[in-house]
Amino acid sequence: MYGKYLETSTGCVVGGAGPAGMGLLFNAVRTGTIAELAQYGLIIVDASATPGIGRLGEYQITANSVGDVFLDCLRDPAMAEVFAPLQASPAYWRIRDQAQEAPLLSQVGELLLEASQLVLDHIVARYSVQLWSETLITEVFHDRDEYHIWVEHRGQKQCIRSHALVLNLGGRQDPHNLLNGLAAQGLTLPPARAIHSADSLLRLTPRALRATFATTVAQGGSFSVIGGSHSAFSMLENIAVALEPLGLAQVNLIHRSSIRLFYESVEQARANGYAFDPVADVCPISGRVNRSGGLRYRALAVGREVLERGVVGGTSVRARLLQTDGSDVEQMRAASEVLRTAAVVMQCTGYQPLLPQLRRMDGTAIELRQVTGGLDSDPSGCPCDQGGRRLHGLHLFGLGSGLGVDPLLGSEPSFSGRIYGVWQFHHDASRVVIDAVLQRLADLASPPATVVHAHLELIRGWPERSSGSDWAEAAS
Known part of the structure; x- marks a missing residue:
């Protein structure tokens, strides 16, 4: 070949x-x-x-x-x-x-x-x-x-x-996967709208985020995070912390499923007043609530703050949550408008x-x-x-x-x-x-x-095996 x-x-x-x-x-x-x-x-x-x-x-x-x-x-x-x-x-x-x-x-x-x-x-x-x-x-x-x-x-x-x-x-993170997911919910993005991968943005320091989005904030552009997982709430916090000093006042979070929180036990979840299904939401092996799908640790703290107070972490940046499972017509209409006018769309919908x-x-x-x-x-x-x-x-x-x-x-x-x-x-x-x-x-x-x-002829230049960082010997 x-x-x-x-x-x-x-x-x-x-x-x-x-x-x-x-x-x-x-x-x-x-x-x-x-x-x-x-x-x-x-x-x-x-x-x-x-x-x-x-x-x-x-x-x-x-x-x-x-x-x-x-x-x-x-x-x-x-x-x-x-x-x-x-x-x-x-x-x-x-x-x-x-x-x-x-x-x-x-x-x-x-x-x-x-x-x-x-x-x-x-x-x-x-x-x-x-x-x-x-x-x-x-x-x-x-x-x-x-x-x-x-x-x-x-x-x-x-x-x-x-x-x-x-x-x-x-x-x-494939933007086509995001577009297909939105389409299945009856939602669209304008054809020319750029989609930013959270996988890339979550690697940026606050300084780098400010350099990337300073102009957008100055122009009053809106920011929308799509997703409801650990990476989505981490993205909310990173964007809010980095861009609040530049004047960012609000971030939209568009999510299809309900936001789920993780707790080590049923007792802990109940003590926090968290509503959950005692069968469907509890791992039968560990007894943990939302063991796989729940927000944990820092993302959990950010999520609870958003759900209870409508702000992101320790900032004054507001978080507007829009659920797009079709159960609320007004939220679906609002999500459609938010996506139509969003200056920045951040994909946090998996890999x-x-x-x-x-x-x-x-x-x-x-x-x-x-x-x-x-x-x-x-x-x-x-x-x-x-x-x-x-x-x-x-x-x-x-x-x-x-x-x-x-x-x-x-x-x-x-x-x-x-x-x-x-x-x-x-x-x-x-x-x-x-x-x-x-x-x-x-x-x-x-x-x-x-x-x-x-086969045929030994290719010259293949590295010989030495330590754990080189190739194995090419031929014997």
């Missing part, structure tokens, strides 16, 4: 070493299954020069979990040797010192990056796992029991043939997965079927195409993909989205993926080592 190339065969490829991909690797080390995965051959492919965290640490918001949740991903006795150097890490102690508070995601990112690098170094040195950094997955072909994964490193291409592919390359081109061996494209909040996949993250056929051996559970509500994962029955979260990536979500991959490799009797075949 590409002319001269190298071809490598292995048991499993982990595509993407961000929070989800690293969650699987953390869990494999913790449970001892890393040795089994490595026995079949394991290659980790990541586009970054420093794999381990993706873009998590870039967000200028607080986490929706307390610090202890992230520490729980590190404290297993089986990981003590690997994580011993963290005892001297300022990043570790910053999170530990606020274990019962929600830390900034930038601080979480710093800690998890250090921990991830320790895990990667460990599995490369001890289990001969291969780490291919600065490497982009460009195409994936499905061929019966194999996936042909085409990758590019500094302009050079190579094919990896693998029986299993765990693919978590992050998520994106779609970032994917390479997926094809069958005859070159026809494979389109994955989507549902609310992510992909239509089974409990192990195995997706299906638009025709309903499962792509066995392919597993996605990260941002934009997610896992559906499952009794083993735990969630409130009323939650219809997909389950995400660093803790889930490190525990329940990745556990079922590891089990499914190992079962598949055993069933297919994969060879117990990575076998590398050089």
Whole structure:
């Protein structure tokens, strides 16, 4: 296909070493299954020069979990040797010192990056796992029991043939997805209206937000946030705090479903006077109210302030809430007018997965079927195409993909989205993926080592394997 190339065969490829991909690797080390995965051959492919965290640490918001949740991903006795150097890490102690508070995601990112690098170094040195950094997955072909994964490193291409592919390359916010969602509610945006992704805006400092929107505020332009989740209320607060000094007086929040709040227990929710369904809104495993769909910690505080007082956080900026589920004709009419005249529209309606081109061996494209909040996949993250056929051996559970509500994962029955979260990536979500991959490799009797075949001519310039940051040796 590409002319001269190298071809490598292995048991499993982990595509993407961000929070989800690293969650699987953390869990494999913790449970001892890393040795089994490595026995079949394991290659980790990541586009970054420093794999381990993706873009998590870039967000200028607080986490929706307390610090202890992230520490729980590190404290297993089986990981003590690997994580011993963290005892001297300022990043570790910053999170530990606020274990019962929600830390900034930038601080979480710093800690998890250090921990991830320790895990990667460990599995490369001890289990001969291969780490291919600065490497982009460009195409994936499905061929019966194999996936042909085409990758590019500094302009050079190579094919990896693998029986299993765990693919978590992050998520994106597609404006067409927002427009389609609005259209389903009978709402539209003017054709020329720009849509700002919250994923990008939430990475900006207050100073950068002021530089971006100062002219709009000065001209009296209106701001509208679309969505009702953690990111929507984080966006409300960031915009209000940054732009209030410039004269911003109000932000609109357009949301389809009721705003849901998270509580650790039924008793806590009742003590706060929160109305909820004792069956549909309560997780049967944890007893938490709106465990998956509720606003947490800082977003919860902002949400309660908006619901009770109509202002955003500690500012005087008013928040106008408009629910567009069709139950209130006046709110629907107001939302339509707000969208028609909005100067700034901010999309906070979830993610779609970032994917390479997926094809069958005859070159026809494979389109994955989507549902609310992510992909239509089974409990192990195995997706299906638009025709309903499962792509066995392919597993996605990260941002934009997610896992559906499952009794083993735990969630409130009323939650219809997909389950995400660093803790889930490190525990329940990745556990079922590891089990499914190992079962598949055993069933297919994969060879117990990575076998590398050089085809046609060895491409000069491929990096040799050294530490956990370079490619594996190109040929043997």
